Amino acid sequence: MKKKYHHGDLKNALVENAIQLLECEGLPALSLRRVARETGVSQAAPYSHFKDKRALLAAVASEGYRRFSARMRKEADARPDYYTLSLGMGYVLFALENPALFHLMFDGQLSEPLDDEAFNSYQLLVDGVEQHPLGVRKSPHGKTLGTAVAWSVVHGLATLLLNKNFTPQDYGFTEMESFVEHVLSSSLHPPNEQAKP
Amino acid sequence: MKKKYHHGDLKNALVENAIQLLECEGLPALSLRRVARETGVSQAAPYSHFKDKRALLAAVASEGYRRFSARMRKEADARPDYYTLSLGMGYVLFALENPALFHLMFDGQLSEPLDDEAFNSYQLLVDGVEQHPLGVRKSPHGKTLGTAVAWSVVHGLATLLLNKNFTPQDYGFTEMESFVEHVLSSSLHPPNEQAKP
DNA sequence: GAGCTATCTTAACATTGTCAAGTTATAATT
DNA sequence: AATTATAACTTGACAATGTTAAGATAGCTC
Missing domain, CATH: 1.10.357.10 (Tetracycline Repressor, domain 2)
Known part of the structure; x- marks a missing residue:
């Protein structure tokens, strides 16, 4: 798959990776930056889709x-x-x-x-x-x-x-x-x- | 009460203040540095009595x-x-x-x-x-x-x-x-x- | 007194959440 | 199709956090 500037489905990808991380390494390991990194986007990218870290967690x-x-x-x-x-x-x-x-x-x-x-x-x-x-x-x-x-x-x-x-x-x-x-x-x-x- | 270099009963004081903070402002507000500050000692003082933040929480x-x-x-x-x-x-x-x-x-x-x-x-x-x-x-x-x-x-x-x-x-x-x-x-x-x- | 040791401080580091300012790609309008 | 607008992203910065290393201080033993 190609590396696009616009991810295309970032919101869902973030939630998905967050769940993965959550179940694999537990809640303490679940940082916004880490989720972003794992999803292949920059640290502030999630803020285009979620107001907060809490908003991401709510979606999860x-x-x-x-x-x-x-x-x-x-x-x-x-x-x-x-x-x-x-x-x-x-x-x-x-x-x-x-x-x-x-x-x-x-x-x-x-x-x-x-x-x-x-x-x-x-x-x-x-x-x-x-x-x-x-x-x-x-x-x-x-x-x-x-x-x-x-x-x-x-x-x-x-x-x-x-x-x-x-x-x-x-x-x-x-x-x-x-x-x-x-x-x-x-x-x-x-x-x-x-x-x- | 006097300001002593050695607190005298820091370990208990930390636990006590942690509980206070916990019930007044909730878990997210409970940072090690904050507890230390509120207790009147420096940020690293708790480490003389607790290995970890988790150790403090365990004591709480x-x-x-x-x-x-x-x-x-x-x-x-x-x-x-x-x-x-x-x-x-x-x-x-x-x-x-x-x-x-x-x-x-x-x-x-x-x-x-x-x-x-x-x-x-x-x-x-x-x-x-x-x-x-x-x-x-x-x-x-x-x-x-x-x-x-x-x-x-x-x-x-x-x-x-x-x-x-x-x-x-x-x-x-x-x-x-x-x-x-x-x-x-x-x-x-x-x-x-x-x-x- | 001299020295020991537990207790505490200051300074620093990496990591975190979050925001401001810019960049880029897609969609809308013409 | 060219231009514009807008949403989706990046970079860079800030303060706060957990934690460690190095040093200072005070109370103890001898």
């Missing part, structure tokens, strides 16, 4: 959410009979497969205004839970607390596994996937009835 | 875990009859009261070798769950998955509330504390019996 996170949604859907489509459980497994597996990206997405430091792509991901999970109710107690005001519980379990499990706060081995499991499935089904498929307040 | 996180444990114990001691639930509430409330510190503690980027203080915090929660079993299904190998579930819910809830991924208002609650209590008790106090595998 946005792409992350796109893949996140896809990963969850893939898992859920494969097991429609366990829709909610599969969504959750997709959630956790994505985190384990893309640690740095997942971390960036949920870092909080950047996403002040909630991205569309992010919102869609959340909605996927929320809708899944709402449409496949779990038998969890309703809140006093009639909205299902189950969504909050499910989201919390899934997100917490993903985070704690990432940080190696515990491992499947700690619980006698040899395979990650089996462990995740058991943990999630423990909390996502509670018994039919509910105890008193 | 360690102090964070100390306060974290205290916060959980305080809550649990106040309601011994709801021991596990209270531990969980302490967990979440600490996160909400010390957002940046909590974030740093669980960032993962630093704590490769698990700190003692950190381990103690975790053990507090784990022991709490183990000693006050929740009736959650056991794993095939006999260890309680309940610990993983409980830890996940609590950590996920803390994280998602911090990131404002949802709010108590979304579920019709006006008070944070009440919301947290309901979510946690939904998942920490499941009904007595358990459904089939």
Whole structure:
């Protein structure tokens, strides 16, 4: 390929290389200059497409959410009979497969205004839970607390596994996937009835 | 107070000021030079006490875990009859009261070798769950998955509330504390019996 | 007192995010 | 097709950061 003054697709190339760098060398290695260098443009070139470094990271996170949604859907489509459980497994597996990206997405430091792509991901999970109710107690005001519980379990499990706060081995499991499935089904498929307040 | 060449207690002062800065202006504002300046010493002074910036941050996180444990114990001691639930509430409330510190503690980027203080915090929660079993299904190998579930819910809830991924208002609650209590008790106090595998 | 050593300072280096000023290629207009 | 305009890039600079090397100072031991 030829070396052109105008790259032609720099914006996407920057995001792509940023993701590459992020997953290969981690967040600390992700400098704007480095991304630019790796993309073959000068240090200030990214500023034609992104206001900030944070804007680049936001774009990276946005792409992350796109893949996140896809990963969850893939898992859920494969097991429609366990829709909610599969969504959750997709959630956790994505985190384990893309640690740095997942971390960036949920870092909080950047996403002040909630991205569309992010919102869609959340909605996927929320809708899944709402449409496949779990038998969890309703809140006093009639909205299902189950969504909050499910989201919390899934997100917490993903985070704690990432940080190696515990491992499947700690619980006698040899395979990650089996462990995740058991943990999630423990909390996502509670018994039919509910105890008193 | 007098301006001495030898500070006398610089190591602790640095950690203290770092925490201050962290909570007041956030992680991005936390530079080694800034902490040194605020403490009244020169830019390279911290290197007499910390190998790295990461070492300083690790010390900050360690102090964070100390306060974290205290916060959980305080809550649990106040309601011994709801021991596990209270531990969980302490967990979440600490996160909400010390957002940046909590974030740093669980960032993962630093704590490769698990700190003692950190381990103690975790053990507090784990022991709490183990000693006050929740009736959650056991794993095939006999260890309680309940610990993983409980830890996940609590950590996920803390994280998602911090990131404002949802709010108590979304579920019709006006008070944070009440919301947290309901979510946690939904998942920490499941009904007595358990459904089939 | 003399000397040791931990503690702290000053000076410097490479790297980073960011901006201002210029350059070049593409698109728009004529 | 020539000119113009505009978007996409480059170079060069600035302040701030993490970190190291070399030196100064103070409190300790003998």
